[in-house]
Amino acid sequence: MYALLATGPESSTVLVELRNDDGTVAAPAQTIERSQLGSAVQSLEATHHPRWVWDRAIHWYPGLLADGIRVEKCHDLALCQNILQYSEFAAATGYQQNFTPLPPEVDPARGSSSIYGAQAGQESLFDAPPSSSTPVSWDLAAVARELVAQKTAIASSTHPARLTLLLSAESAGALVAAEMHYEGIPWREELHRRLLNDLLGPEPANFAHPEKLEALAGQLRTALNAPSLNPDSPQDLMRALHRAGIETKSTRSWELQEFKHPVIEPLLNYRKLSRLFTTNGWNWLQQWVKDGRFHAEYVVGGVVSGRWASRGGGAMQIPAQIRHAAVADPGYSLIVADAAQLEPRVLAALAQDTAMAAAGGDAAGNNKDLYAGIAAEGFDGDRSMAKVALLGAIYGATTGDSGRLVPQLARMYPRALDFVEQAARAGERGERVTSYLGRSTPPTSQEWRDGQRSTNAAEQRRAEQAARSRGRFTRNFVVQGTAAEWACCWLAELRRRLRVLAASAAVAPDFSGDGAAQPGTPQLVAFLHDEVMVHCPDHLIEEVKQIVHESSRAATELIFGKIPLEFPVNVSVVQCYADAK
DNA sequence: CACGGGCGCGCG
């Protein structure tokens, strides 16, 4: 059963239409006042548990979540269109020549684009629910048309089952992302403030710099004999360093570390603290943490490879330094799980390299550290060497330690290395490459293709460089993209099982001090490429750990079927995110 | 003064 949701003829109304799985109308479109949308969705969810079909989950779901309503499944037309419009699997279906592009997203949290432009998103996160500023959505006819077009494209594609799985996982991702944003990562503001105070000094007034940062800047000016030095200016800094006899080519930390000079230590210290202050300091706290939660904002499919991106708070780049402030509520724990060596394992599966798969565990399901397994086979047991070599192969390293180790790996695992090599060659020729479930690279730009046809020597050199660069991109794309698919399926399976657990009686016996029943359900609160975090009531820890492992096995089988390779996950149960792993 | 590229560095 599908439930199509679209803006009505008047923007204060919404149309809902029920359709059977074969596309026939089950119940004619019903007009609903926006204010009544929540209860209408809830009752349909209870009676029909339909798959909600909407232009974008991000336009509808945050408002429903704010009303306390969650749905089981959806079809996000925009995310699916984004995949189908490039997928090589659907190249011969006619969809890519004929689809109607959806209007661009308007971020509901930020409201209209004019507000976004005018005040740089300040307090944007906590503005009124999106229903008040919902942008132009497709009308019901357009939603119905696009759904049919997409289903037709999938059915007539070269791999209908894979595309179906990919699009359903992507749509589930849209629900998870909205729910994670709604829930937020538990964040102890007072711990964060204490940390800032210890490292930077008291919170500065207005736009001043913290005193410890100013003190370090003073030390730098003295040590370099440069009274007007602005340490934030790379040019300024470079000149001062050269005057002091430090002949560095850049001002990157790892390069500066090589020099012996009294200015280096305070400079690196300044760098570290300056970054903390500007990126994750008091301003960040004020803007992103509310009522003990960091409301991370995720962009599903925001990366070409299908990985998620994040927006605003740097949700996917939380530095280790401030993870001390992410602490579970009393009576709860953080369950932090990450897939072990996800990309190398994905490569072994893609290339069907049984030798590499065997290095990651045996047929009996005894999983090994894949890097250690490879190291034992050919790198004298040196795990870090094996890791550098394998990542180098996936990234296309040609020089340095990594590049030197790749040939050894190629002798050991010719199938795996050949697989990424083929992807690289295809990319260099300007061809598209595709992940296992069917996400393809966008086509090359006109500019790129023109460059490849150039005749003069200097331009040809540039073109070859551009070709090699695209080769590294496509080489990595097939692995990173398939890894993102695995992670998305894992997440979708995890969500489904957590919903079942939450609905079961197991969660009932949890009462707060005042006697009111607290649902106390485990919540997915963060996702970082190959890692998830669940904020979990203590009495459900064992069940959730089990679910995390089951979901990993389910994801692997959904994508690859039965293969002699597992995707083990490491699970830590901690109070504080900084203690994970 | 707004914008965008470059840089440096955080994450995977």
Add this chain to the structure above:
DNA sequence: AAAGCGCGCGCCCGTG
């Protein structure tokens, strides 16, 4: 150990 993939963010600085 330090060059090879994908990102976001904040700052500097040149351009229009």
